[in-house]
Amino acid sequence: MLNNLKLRLAASLWLLGMTGVVIVVSATLPQLLTRVPRQVPLGVALAASMLQSGLMLAMAVWAGVSLSRPLGLGAPVIEAALARSNVWPEIRRQFFPAVLAGAVAGAQLLLFELLAPTAVINAAHTVSIPLAAKVFYGGVTEEVLMRWGVMTAMIWLPWRIWQKKTGAPKPVYVVGAVAVTAVLFALGHLPAVIAMGIGLTTPVIAYIVVGNALPGVLFGLLYWRNGLEAAMIAHALGHVIATLAEGIQYG
Numbered sequence: 001m002l003n004n005l006k007l008r009l010a011a012s013l014w015l016l017g018m019t020g021v022v023i024v025v026s027a028t029l030p031q032l033l034t035r036v037p038r039q040v041p042l043g044v045a046l047a048a049s050m051l052q053s054g055l056m057l058a059m060a061v062w063a064g065v066s067l068s069r070p071l072g073l074g075a076p077v078i079e080a081a082l083a084r085s086n087v088w089p090e091i092r093r094q095f096f097p098a099v100l101a102g103a104v105a106g107a108q109l110l111l112f113e114l115l116a117p118t119a120v121i122n123a124a125h126t127v128s129i130p131l132a133a134k135v136f137y138g139g140v141t142e143e144v145l146m147r148w149g150v151m152t153a154m155i156w157l158p159w160r161i162w163q164k165k166t167g168a169p170k171p172v173y174v175v176g177a178v179a180v181t182a183v184l185f186a187l188g189h190l191p192a193v194i195a196m197g198i199g200l201t202t203p204v205i206a207y208i209v210v211g212n213a214l215p216g217v218l219f220g221l222l223y224w225r226n227g228l229e230a231a232m233i234a235h236a237l238g239h240v241i242a243t244l245a246e247g248i249q250y251g
Contacts, residue, residue, distance in 0.1 A: 008082050009075065010065045013144050014057055020141030021053040024133040031127050032195050057141065060149025064228075067156040068148070071169050075148070075228040094230040101222055101230070102237025105215040109242035112211040117203045123196045131243050139236025142185070146216070147223040147231050151181040174224055182216030183209070 029049055030042060040048075068074055076090040116124075154177035159169040186209040193208055194200065215238060219231040 005079070005082060006065050009079060010061050012078055012082065013064070013075065013148065014054075014061045017057045017061070017141040017144040018050075018054055020133070020137035020139075021050055021057065023130075024137035024141075025049045025053070027130050027133045028127065053141075057145060060145045063150075063153045064144070064148035068152050070165065071152065071155050071159065073152055073155070073223065073228075077227065077229045090227065090229075094226045094233070097222060097226050098230040098233035099237065101218050101234035103241060105218060105234055105238030106241025106245070108214060109211075109238055110245055112207070113242075113246075115207065117201070117207055119198045119201070119204060120193075120207060123193075123198050127196050131240065134239035134243065135236045138239050139232050143219065143223070143228060143232045143235055146181055146185045146188075147220060148228055150184060151177050151220055151223065154180060178217055178220035178224065181220055182213045185216040186210070186212035 025046055029046055033042065033045060064073075064075075077087050077094065080087045080090055155169050155173050158173045158176075159165065163170065189208050189212050190200065190205070193204065198204055215235070219235050222230040222234055
């Protein structure tokens with residue numbers, strides 16, 4: 001049974017993640033549906049998409065809340081706030097690594113935009129993704145799904161099987177989970193690419209996978225060493241830096 005603090009942590013992370021879901025679905029799904037014959041009313045499509053995402057998010061939240069603590073993983077700022085403890089030591093501990101990683105991620109996003117295949121560039125001009133969607137869905141929802149949920153489970157499994165739940169997980173398990181989760185995170189962007197009408201050519205797949213896996217590794221390491229909030233801040237900040245730089249460049 002989950003105790004009261006864990007239940008409140010689960011509820012908090014799910015609600016934070018759903019904020020990103022609502023924003024990104026509301027902003028992008030109507031644009032994507034204009035590309036294909038509509039089979040159902042827009043409201044039904046929006047509700048179905050949010051319900052599916054909400055269920056996936058609930059599974060990820062459950063995995064993280066149930067499995068993270070014995071592995072030395074967590075969301076220390078949120079947990080301290082829920083426990084009415086002093087959050088500032090954790091904020092100070094996470095702030096500099098998160099900002100530094102966010103700057104690196106933003107620079108990498110800008111660099112990869114210069115290498116984008118023509119099909120990706122053309123599609124970017126036809127589908128508008130607001131900054132709020134990038135910040136809340138990318139920075140919060142994706143981190144809850146991939147780092148809090150998937151990465152935690154991938155560390156827990158070999159720790160449970162081969163270490164018999166004794167001691168801290170071996171670094172090889174953590175590094176392996178960071179890498180595999182980063183690749184899965186990257187592959188998870190391909191359905192959106194297809195929905196935008198972009199053909200999955202070799203250059204497109206390479207661009208999407210490499211461009212998303214590299215920051216995924218960075219966010220995974222942050223989650224391991226600093227906490228979930230550091231990964232969230234870095235991910236969100238990377239999008240903010242890249243978007244603002246694009247605005248200055250093309251404004």
